Amino acid sequence: NADTAVHRAKDRGRNNYAFYRPEQTEVIEQWVRLEPELRKALKLNQFKVYYQPQIDASTGRISGVEALIRWQHPTEGMMPPALFLPIVEEIGLMTPVGNWVLEEACKQAIRWQTAGYPEFRIAVNIDGQQILSKGFVEFVGATLKRHGLKPDLLELEIVENIVVKHADAARPVLAQLRELGVRLALDDFGTGYSSLSYLKMLPVQKVKIDQSLVRDIPSDPNDEAIARAVIALSHSLNLTVCAEGVETQEQKVFLRRENCDQLQGYLINRPIPADQLSDWLDQQAILLSDHIF
Ligand code: C2E
Ligand code: MG
Ligand code: MG
Ligand code: MG
Numbered sequence: 001n002a003d004t005a006v007h008r009a010k011d012r013g014r015n016n017y018a019f020y021r022p023e024q025t026e027v028i029e030q031w032v033r034l035e036p037e038l039r040k041a042l043k044l045n046q047f048k049v050y051y052q053p054q055i056d057a058s059t060g061r062i063s064g065v066e067a068l069i070r071w072q073h074p075t076e077g078m079m080p081p082a083l084f085l086p087i088v089e090e091i092g093l094m095t096p097v098g099n100w101v102l103e104e105a106c107k108q109a110i111r112w113q114t115a116g117y118p119e120f121r122i123a124v125n126i127d128g129q130q131i132l133s134k135g136f137v138e139f140v141g142a143t144l145k146r147h148g149l150k151p152d153l154l155e156l157e158i159v160e161n162i163v164v165k166h167a168d169a170a171r172p173v174l175a176q177l178r179e180l181g182v183r184l185a186l187d188d189f190g191t192g193y194s195s196l197s198y199l200k201m202l203p204v205q206k207v208k209i210d211q212s213l214v215r216d217i218p219s220d221p222n223d224e225a226i227a228r229a230v231i232a233l234s235h236s237l238n239l240t241v242c243a244e245g246v247e248t249q250e251q252k253v254f255l256r257r258e259n260c261d262q263l264q265g266y267l268i269n270r271p272i273p274a275d276q277l278s279d280w281l282d283q284q285a286i287l288l289s290d291h292i293f
Pocket of ligand 1: 052067068069080081082085098101125126127157187188211244245246247264265266267271
């Protein structure tokens with residue numbers, strides 16, 4: 001796993017190239033090469049936000065879009081977050097970068113509202129560094145105000161281990177975010193530390209079933225059972241459930257049958273630039289009016 005390799009390499013210091021196996025050396029070389037470029041990327045306006053729809057599983061209508069960062073690298077093309085966010089995090093720039101995404105996403109949400117699209121939520125991923133950064137709640141509040149976005153239309157996606165690892169620091173921040181009126185979603189549920197009891201304690205309104213659990217539906221009966229259990233448990237706690245990584249018709253049929261509330265994945269659409277998402281919304285409106293879903 002590239003992320004782990006980067007972290008491990010960083011832990012041991014950057015001058016020990018000779019001690020690593022070749023693939024680790026490559027990871028370090030990549031890291032050393034990208035770091036200075038990443039430090040300038042925000043200023044050079046090289047980050048882009050892509051948007052991926054989340055649909056209501058029973059009606060097919062859009063319920064939200066997730067904002068996902070990309071890096072338009074000058075020579076290497078569009079880079080996915082897995083290749084550069086670990087470095088951004090290591091060099092301590094996750095807060096400015098993440099806050100930039102949040103700002104962009106709110107701005108775009110208002111553009112869609114102004115263009116007359118039906119209301120849908122905008123979901124933004126929030127990293128541990130960012131959520132625990134000083135003044136984060138104030139920044140969120142000010143950003144909503146600046147763009148005139150209703151707090152209820154912003155959803156912050158957080159992964160469970162942040163909240164577990166930094167429980168004491170994170171708990172009050174989550175509570176303050178809820179007081180602002182923004183929605184909270186637990187991302188990648190079913191991986192890592194996931195303990196079902198946390199669901200009850202966290203002030204979240206939504207659970208996102210991780211794509212690793214969705215991937216092998218319907219071939220893996222265990223994954224089916226876990227997905228079914230997560231949906232049932234979430235519903236018993238009055239939480240909305242969104243399944244990530246929905247790629248096949250069979251997965252969609254299964255998830256709808258199990259009353260999963262929302263679907264997100266390549267079957268519906270890939271993450272795409274905002275203007276392409278607008279085109280997709282236009283087409284979708286026509287399809288839905290013909291009851292094709
Ligand atoms: P995530 O929040 O769990 O986002 C879902 C990821 O699954 C996205 O990858 C999306 O492109 C991918 N995906 C969606 N549907 C499918 C599908 O049907 N099949 C498969 N195989 N994959 C699918 P992406 O865009 O590469 O982002 C990866 C991760 O990077 C995100 O996972 C999130 O943890 C992080 N990330 C992305 N943007 C941001 C950001 O602005 N801030 C922070 N803190 N993290 C971000
Ligand atoms: Mg997410
Ligand atoms: Mg996820
Ligand atoms: Mg993920």
